[in-house]
Amino acid sequence: MSDSFAAGGGLLSRRRLLGGGLAAGAVAAAGSLGLVEAVRAEAALPAWQTEPGLEVRPYGVPDSHEADVRRAIIQVYKELAPAYSFSGTPLHRLRGTITPSGLHYEVHHGGRPELDPARHRLRIHGLVERPLAFDLEALERYPMISRVHFLECAGNSFMNAHAEQAPQMGCDMLHGLVSNSEWTGVPLRLLLEEAGVRPEGRWLVAIGDDAPGLARSIPMEKAMRDGMLALYQNGERIRPEQGYPMRVLLPGYEGNMNVKWVTALQVVERPAHTKDESGEYTDLLADGKVIALSFTMGVKSVITHPSGGMSMSGPGLYEISGLAWSGTGPVTKVEVSADAGASWAEALLHPPVLDRALVRFSIPWKWSGAPALLQSRAHDGSGAVQPTRSEWKKRYSPANVNHNNSIQAWRVTQDGAVQNVYT
Amino acid sequence: MSDSFAAGGGLLSRRRLLGGGLAAGAVAAAGSLGLVEAVRAEAALPAWQTEPGLEVRPYGVPDSHEADVRRAIIQVYKELAPAYSFSGTPLHRLRGTITPSGLHYEVHHGGRPELDPARHRLRIHGLVERPLAFDLEALERYPMISRVHFLECAGNSFMNAHAEQAPQMGCDMLHGLVSNSEWTGVPLRLLLEEAGVRPEGRWLVAIGDDAPGLARSIPMEKAMRDGMLALYQNGERIRPEQGYPMRVLLPGYEGNMNVKWVTALQVVERPAHTKDESGEYTDLLADGKVIALSFTMGVKSVITHPSGGMSMSGPGLYEISGLAWSGTGPVTKVEVSADAGASWAEALLHPPVLDRALVRFSIPWKWSGAPALLQSRAHDGSGAVQPTRSEWKKRYSPANVNHNNSIQAWRVTQDGAVQNVYT
Numbered sequence: 001m002s003d004s005f006a007a008g009g010g011l012l013s014r015r016r017l018l019g020g021g022l023a024a025g026a027v028a029a030a031g032s033l034g035l036v037e038a039v040r041a042e043a044a045l046p047a048w049q050t051e052p053g054l055e056v057r058p059y060g061v062p063d064s065h066e067a068d069v070r071r072a073i074i075q076v077y078k079e080l081a082p083a084y085s086f087s088g089t090p091l092h093r094l095r096g097t098i099t100p101s102g103l104h105y106e107v108h109h110g111g112r113p114e115l116d117p118a119r120h121r122l123r124i125h126g127l128v129e130r131p132l133a134f135d136l137e138a139l140e141r142y143p144m145i146s147r148v149h150f151l152e153c154a155g156n157s158f159m160n161a162h163a164e165q166a167p168q169m170g171c172d173m174l175h176g177l178v179s180n181s182e183w184t185g186v187p188l189r190l191l192l193e194e195a196g197v198r199p200e201g202r203w204l205v206a207i208g209d210d211a212p213g214l215a216r217s218i219p220m221e222k223a224m225r226d227g228m229l230a231l232y233q234n235g236e237r238i239r240p241e242q243g244y245p246m247r248v249l250l251p252g253y254e255g256n257m258n259v260k261w262v263t264a265l266q267v268v269e270r271p272a273h274t275k276d277e278s279g280e281y282t283d284l285l286a287d288g289k290v291i292a293l294s295f296t297m298g299v300k301s302v303i304t305h306p307s308g309g310m311s312m313s314g315p316g317l318y319e320i321s322g323l324a325w326s327g328t329g330p331v332t333k334v335e336v337s338a339d340a341g342a343s344w345a346e347a348l349l350h351p352p353v354l355d356r357a358l359v360r361f362s363i364p365w366k367w368s369g370a371p372a373l374l375q376s377r378a379h380d381g382s383g384a385v386q387p388t389r390s391e392w393k394k395r396y397s398p399a400n401v402n403h404n405n406s407i408q409a410w411r412v413t414q415d416g417a418v419q420n421v422y423t
Numbered sequence: 424m425s426d427s428f429a430a431g432g433g434l435l436s437r438r439r440l441l442g443g444g445l446a447a448g449a450v451a452a453a454g455s456l457g458l459v460e461a462v463r464a465e466a467a468l469p470a471w472q473t474e475p476g477l478e479v480r481p482y483g484v485p486d487s488h489e490a491d492v493r494r495a496i497i498q499v500y501k502e503l504a505p506a507y508s509f510s511g512t513p514l515h516r517l518r519g520t521i522t523p524s525g526l527h528y529e530v531h532h533g534g535r536p537e538l539d540p541a542r543h544r545l546r547i548h549g550l551v552e553r554p555l556a557f558d559l560e561a562l563e564r565y566p567m568i569s570r571v572h573f574l575e576c577a578g579n580s581f582m583n584a585h586a587e588q589a590p591q592m593g594c595d596m597l598h599g600l601v602s603n604s605e606w607t608g609v610p611l612r613l614l615l616e617e618a619g620v621r622p623e624g625r626w627l628v629a630i631g632d633d634a635p636g637l638a639r640s641i642p643m644e645k646a647m648r649d650g651m652l653a654l655y656q657n658g659e660r661i662r663p664e665q666g667y668p669m670r671v672l673l674p675g676y677e678g679n680m681n682v683k684w685v686t687a688l689q690v691v692e693r694p695a696h697t698k699d700e701s702g703e704y705t706d707l708l709a710d711g712k713v714i715a716l717s718f719t720m721g722v723k724s725v726i727t728h729p730s731g732g733m734s735m736s737g738p739g740l741y742e743i744s745g746l747a748w749s750g751t752g753p754v755t756k757v758e759v760s761a762d763a764g765a766s767w768a769e770a771l772l773h774p775p776v777l778d779r780a781l782v783r784f785s786i787p788w789k790w791s792g793a794p795a796l797l798q799s800r801a802h803d804g805s806g807a808v809q810p811t812r813s814e815w816k817k818r819y820s821p822a823n824v825n826h827n828n829s830i831q832a833w834r835v836t837q838d839g840a841v842q843n844v845y846t
Binding site for chain 1: 469471472473474475476477478479480481482483484485486488489492493494496505506508510516517518519520521522523524525526527529531533534535536537538539540542560564565566567568569605606607632633634636654655657658659660662663664667668728736739740741742744773775777783785787
């Protein structure tokens with residue numbers, strides 16, 4: 001039985017293994033996984049089969065054997081400013097689309113504040129009819145909505161943006177500043193309407209209650225359309241790292257605008273050009289100009305299995321799997337190439353494909369054992385397509401690191417090592 | 424401005440607060456929440472605004488102020504068998520639909536085993552062409568799927584089934600043996616097809632690797648249709664309490680059939696009538712007969728906000744919110760009554776409404792301050808409707824506690840206490 005390939009380099013139809021109509025023996029026909037062993041006689045019974053198990057605990061944690069599944073912590077100014085740090089989600093150790101809250105990425109300008117939730121208030125003031133302050137108890141009575149959304153740091157994938165040689169790192173260090181949660185909270189619209197926004201109040205300044213007082217200007221139209229005051233993350237109260245007890249959530253917008261530990265929404269006429277938005281979070285263009293307010297995260301994808309630092313266990317059948325997302329709307333298509341971009345095949349998007357949420361894609365791949373170059377390219381409903389790294393670099397100043405949504409290429413060497421390469 | 428009511432007892436249209444077209448001031452018109460305070464001068468700055476925050480940690484946990492959000496542990500034979508226990512998810516403290524993995528419900532017959540994942544194997548044997556054994560590393564190469572599904576213990580809500588007087592407890596103790604996760608793993612079909620099931624192999628016996636060796640018979644047709652060997656839960660490896668490193672997942676089937684720590688799938692001709700299925704998990708009927716193999720969980724819902732043990736903070740506008748699910752397919756409708764069942768109004772189902780997953784419903788409610796009786800009633804696509812408690816009781820022997828999907832009624836007293844009542 002011959003294989004029917006969807007593109008070069010061994011890519012099979014995306015429905016080959018998962019779709020309907022897989023006949024018994026198809027796995028063997030496409031190349032036996034060769035990973036099975038015959039059933040053998042039981043050895044002496046282990047302790048866990050002969051003794052009662054452990055007592056229950058009120059709040060569970062991962063198994064002790066999974067202790068190395070952890071955030072990758074990057075402190076770029078470790079001596080000067082230890083409280084300034086990035087913590088990347090280990091995307092290559094996870095499956096599915098929800099990020100466990102304990103592994104959600106973090107970016108801190110001044111560490112994680114330890115707030116007293118009973119004292120915390122969200123104030124809405126400025127160009128409003130009725131300045132208001134809300135405590136946690138009051139907010140519990142408001143109608144709530146839930147949405148699964150990704151958050152991504154504007155600086156995600158900065159290593160690939162600025163390093164001259166492709167850095168040899170894993171998905172956690174290279175692309176881990178993106179995570180996906182079910183967020184629940186009160187629509188900002190309800191709170192703003194209760195305060196009564198004056199016609200000239202076209203912007204909001206959201207201010208966090210941490211020591212750096214991170215502040216960002218938010219278009220009123222965005223806040224009214226789909227902004228949320230998020231109180232819950234994956235079912236429970238937002239974790240301290242993600243803004244306990246409350247944060248702004250602006251679906252599709254760069255991470256820092258989703259202000260954590262938010263304590264004030266000041267309604268103003270025009271952008272405030274705070275230190276955070278005029279300094280750190282601007283995009284430097286090739287022509288010397290600057291995008292002062294760049295909000296929406298671009299369409300992007302990354303192959304997580306296999307990815308940098310992993311090693312293949314010999315030729316044969318694999319499932320290439322990864323994550324895709326776009327700040328504009330749902331991902332419409334992800335293509336995968338296994339032959340350095342000479343041909344592309346459409347990957348399977350695993351349902352449900354949600355708006356501005358991570359989506360899992362996959363495609364079976366028969367690795368011949370020869371060197372290969374794996375890439376994924378995402379499309380969204382606006383027609384945007386993920387650029388190659390060199391296309392992306394052309395647009396920006398060499399110093400720019402923000403909004404790098406370029407294609408990640410992984411080289412698979414003959415001995416099965418998976419390496420980061422620039423294309 | 425007068426309110427337009429959707430049903431008796433103060434229920435407003437389900438789209439009143441969340442749907443489109445809410446004009447500014449509508450909240451005030453429907454009854455001001457009365458929970459706001461004027462902005463006041465800042466007191467002395469707290470420490471978290473003046474000092475750098477805490478250092479990052481590789482794996483996060485909830486804020487220390489949330490320590491009372493925990494599983495409710497019930498050990499019915501605490502002295503005799505401490506390793507036999509139920510742990511209920513605190514549904515009334517959660518929002519959204521995903522259950523944080525640390526709060527997923529547990530039922531243990533012999534405690535939580537501490538397996539060595541490197542030694543763990545899943546064996547497929549019996550009526551197959553090729554007996555196979557899979558280790559974790561081998562399974563990582565197979566195609567994986569992700570599905571959001573609820574799991575519910577057959578005995579969930581057993582307190583309401585057998586206690587003569589309605590027990591005064593919260594949602595965690597009464598209904599907490601249901602949880603909802605994104606599960607990721609390998610379709611059982613792929614593994615069974617690789618082993619080559621013989622035509623007479625119409626059942627599977629799944630056996631857990633814990634000391635009690637929990638074993639259940641599973642129809643081959645179900646395993647082939649949508650059964651999963653689940654390896655990941657909410658993105659990361661399955662938690663120890665939920666079957667680390669692998670469990671069976673049978674969408675819509677009672678919890679114990681989703682065998683945890685699964686180590687063997689024995690292909691057989693007919694049900695094995697194991698100790699677990701002939702003893703603990705049968706349904707005793709009113710006519711003296713027994714349903715020996717009752718798999719699918721019925722259509723069900725519960726109002727979580729407000730719910731037993733909570734207290735209302737005075738008359739005015741509230742959002743009634745709860746969870747609904749069915750083992751048959753997607754929930755199609757949830758109705759809510761605030762006047763002891765005299766009238767019902769349709770609640771809003773929050774998207775995405777997924778197949779055999781928890782769905783959040785809500786409806787605004789203007790509480791007059793008079794005593795009220797709140798109930799929710801779920802429907803599914805098969806036409807099934809949640810029965811009242813007395814209707815449900817009629818079908819079963821008084822001793823039966825399993826598969827109690829009857830309507831939960833909460834009484835709100837004049838002083839705002841929320842109590843469990845039988846109807």
